[in-house]
Amino acid sequence: MFRLGQFTPQLKLLFHTAYIQRWLKGENVYPILVEFDLSNACNHKCNFCNFSYLTDKSVLDKDVACKTIAVLAKNGVKAINWTGGGEPLINTEFGDIFSWTTRRGIEQGLFTNGALIREDDIEGLLATQTWIRFSIDASTKETYAKIRGVDEFNKVVSIVKRMVEVRNEYEYNTQIGIGFVITPDNYREIGRFADLIEETGVDYGQYKPRIGNELELSEAMWWECNVKPLLEEVFKSSTKAVINLYKFNDLSENQFDKPYPICYGHVFCPCIGADGKVWVCSQLRGYGKYCMGNIYKESFDSIWKGQWRRDAIARIDVNKCPPCCKNNEINKILYHIKHPARNTHYNFL
Numbered sequence: 001m002f003r004l005g006q007f008t009p010q011l012k013l014l015f016h017t018a019y020i021q022r023w024l025k026g027e028n029v030y031p032i033l034v035e036f037d038l039s040n041a042c043n044h045k046c047n048f049c050n051f052s053y054l055t056d057k058s059v060l061d062k063d064v065a066c067k068t069i070a071v072l073a074k075n076g077v078k079a080i081n082w083t084g085g086g087e088p089l090i091n092t093e094f095g096d097i098f099s100w101t102t103r104r105g106i107e108q109g110l111f112t113n114g115a116l117i118r119e120d121d122i123e124g125l126l127a128t129q130t131w132i133r134f135s136i137d138a139s140t141k142e143t144y145a146k147i148r149g150v151d152e153f154n155k156v157v158s159i160v161k162r163m164v165e166v167r168n169e170y171e172y173n174t175q176i177g178i179g180f181v182i183t184p185d186n187y188r189e190i191g192r193f194a195d196l197i198e199e200t201g202v203d204y205g206q207y208k209p210r211i212g213n214e215l216e217l218s219e220a221m222w223w224e225c226n227v228k229p230l231l232e233e234v235f236k237s238s239t240k241a242v243i244n245l246y247k248f249n250d251l252s253e254n255q256f257d258k259p260y261p262i263c264y265g266h267v268f269c270p271c272i273g274a275d276g277k278v279w280v281c282s283q284l285r286g287y288g289k290y291c292m293g294n295i296y297k298e299s300f301d302s303i304w305k306g307q308w309r310r311d312a313i314a315r316i317d318v319n320k321c322p323p324c325c326k327n328n329e330i331n332k333i334l335y336h337i338k339h340p341a342r343n344t345h346y347n348f349l
Contacts, residue, residue, distance in 0.1 A: 007206065007208075007242060007243070007244045009326055009329045009330050010329050010330070010332070010333045013268075013330065013333060013334075016032055016268075019032060019268070020334070020337065023264075023267060023334075024337070024338065028304070028305060029267060030072075030075040030076050030077055030304065031072075031077055031267065031268055031269055031270055032077070032078050032079065032268045032269065033077070033078065033079045033080070033081060033268065033269040034072060034077055034079075034080050034081075034269065034270060034271070034272060035080075035081045035083050035269060035270070035271040035272070035281075035282045036065075036080050036081065036082055036083070036271075036272045037060065037082075037083060037084050037085030037086070037088070037271070037272065037273045037274040037285070038059070038060050038065070038082060038084075038085075038088040038089075038090070038091035038093075038094055038097065038274060039057075039058070039059045039060070039084060039085060039086040039087060039088055039089075039090040039091045039274050040054050040056050040057050040058045040059075040084065040085045040086045040273065040274040040275065041057040041058075041059065041086045041087070041090050042084065042086040042087045042090065042113075043087055043090065043113070043115060043116060043150070044087065044113050044115070044148045044149055044150050044152075045148065045149025045150065046137070046147060046148050046149065047146075047147050047148075047149070047183075047185070048137075048147065048181060048183045048185075048210045050210075050283070050322075051084065051085060051086075051285065051286065053286060054085065054086070054285070054286050056274075056275055056286075057086070058273070058274040058275040058276075059090065059091050059274060060091060060274045060275075060276065061276075061296075062093035062096055062097055064276060064295055064296055065093075065097050066096075066097060066100045067295075067299075068272065068295045068299075068300050069097075069100060069101050069104055069106065070104060071299055071300045071301050072104075072106065072300060073104035073105055073106050075301065077106060078106065078107060079106060079107040079108065079109065079130075080101060080106055080107070080108050080109075081108075081109050081110075081111065082094075082098075082108065082109070082110045082111065082112075083111045083282065084111070084274075085273060085274050085285065086274065087112065087113055087115075087116065088110060088111070088112060089112055089116040089117065089121075090116065091274075095121070095124050098124065098125070098128040098129070099124070099128060101128070102127070102128045107130045108128055108129050108130060109129060109130055109131045109132070109133070110125065110129050110131070110132045110133070111133050111135065111179075112132065112133070112134060112135070113134070113135050113148070113152075113156065114134040114135075114136075114156045114159050114160060115150070115152045115155060115156055115159070117159050117163070119162070122162065122163055122166050123166060123170070123172075125163075125174075126163070126166060126167055126170070126172040126174045127172065129174050130173075130174065130175065131174060131175040131176070131177065132163065132174060132175075132176050132177070133176075133177045133178070133179050133206065134156065134159075134160050134176075134177070134178045134179065134202075135178075135179050135181070136153075136156060136157075136160075136178045136179065136180065136193075136196070137179065137180050137181050137183075137186060138153065138180075138186050138189060138193075139189040139192035139193040139195065139196045140153070140189060140192070141153035141154060143185065143186050143189055146185060147183065147185050147186055157196070157199075157200060160176070160178060160200045160202065161199075161200050161201065163176055164176055164200060164201040164202060165201075168201075175203050175204075176202045176203055177202050177203055177204045177205065177206055178196065178197065178200060178202050178204075178205050178206070179205070179206045179208070180193050180205060180206065180207050180208070181208055181209070181210050182207060182208065182209055182210070182223075182227055183210055184222070187226060187227050187230065188230075190207065190227070190230040190231060190234060191230060191233060191234055193205060193207075193234075194234045194237065194238040194240075194241055197238060197240045197241065198238070198240070202240070203240065204240050204241070204242050205238075205240055205241050205242070206242050206243070206244065207231060207234075207241065207242070207243045207244070208243065208244035209223065209227075209244070231243065258318040258319055258321070258328065258331070259332060259335060260318060260331045260332065260334075260335035261318070262313065262316065262318065263280065263281070263313065263316050263318055263321070263327055263331060264330065264331050264334040264335065264338070265281065265326070265327030265328075265330035265331050265334070266280040266281050266313060266327065268330060269281070269326070269327070269330075270292070271285055272295065272300075273285050273286075275294075276294045276295045276296035276297075277291045277292075277293070277294050278291065278292045278293050278294065278295065278300065278303050278309075279291060279292065280292060280312050280313060280316060281325070281327050283321065283322050283325050283327075284316075284321070289312065289315045290312050290315065290316065291308070291312060292304075292306070292308050292309040292312045293306060293308045293309070318331070
């Protein structure tokens with residue numbers, strides 16, 4: 001029923017079987033993806049933000065970023081997500097950093113609220129990013145202002161339309177999408193957001209649940225009874241609507257107890273914060289015991305091979321991690337690869 005689009009982490013792992021084989025042999029493989037924060041500061045005040053607890057409003061130094069990106073490229077990292085933390089484009093050096101990353105041969109994707117994008121920025125973003133996803137999370141200016149804390153709905157929608165227009169005119173290959181994090185404050189606009197997908201001309205609109213440690217079974221029931229029927233109606237009429245289905249399945253199935261004992265996923269997609277600290281994953285950024293090192297103090301290569309990394313991983317209690325975490329999907333498939341069940345008859349496809 002639901003279209004997954006590009007939001008299928010388990011299937012994506014199938015394109016990296018060589019990495020998995022090396023990992024199974026116990027080799028110290030480098031990540032496939034690194035989630036990179038350019039800023040911990042943000043120009044919006046979203047009431048569902050997972051990272052509002054980050055009081056450090058650091059902006060990453062360009063030279064430190066570029067030096068680290070060179071190390072990542074040398075060691076075969078395939079892609080970087082520019083995310084947060086905060087709003088990446090608060091870092092005024094983003095253009096130079098993105099261009100440097102392109103020259104190093106690393107693919108890039110950008111999460112942004114879009115409000116800081118100027119006309120002069122558009123072609124540079126399109127020339128460097130494989131995809132750009134605008135966080136909008138509403139279909140009316142009233143709800144937008146309520147949940148994002150600013151009155152910039154019309155401004156951002158105009159920027160999205162202009163980005164699509166320039167992309168189409170000059171035939172850039174950048175995929176452009178808009179995102180809708182579903183919360184009790186905005187779920188009634190799920191249907192109207194499908195109209196916004198069409199209005200803006202983007203390639204897709206993504207629906208996903210919020211992530212948080214406080215999610216409980218009551219929210220899973222709310223999803224099943226209130227949200228799912230609205231999404232089903234959207235997917236009957238919109239060919240551009242896509243969904244992080246695995247996150248909704250985790251809610252529906254109450255998957256708070258993990259079948260795997262440790263987090264394997266950090267190997268394939270760790271996070272570098274705007275303060276230079278390297279975290280085991282983006283959902284645990286800011287919690288000191290999960291810090292593996294700091295790129296202001298030593299190279300990423302040294303951190304990746306160091307004792308701090310092993311210590312940080314050992315501290316993770318996977319059953320206390322947030323539900324709906326992306327690494328949950330990666331962990332499940334890697335666990336079954338590493339610990340194949342008996343009598344599963346894998347050869348009988």
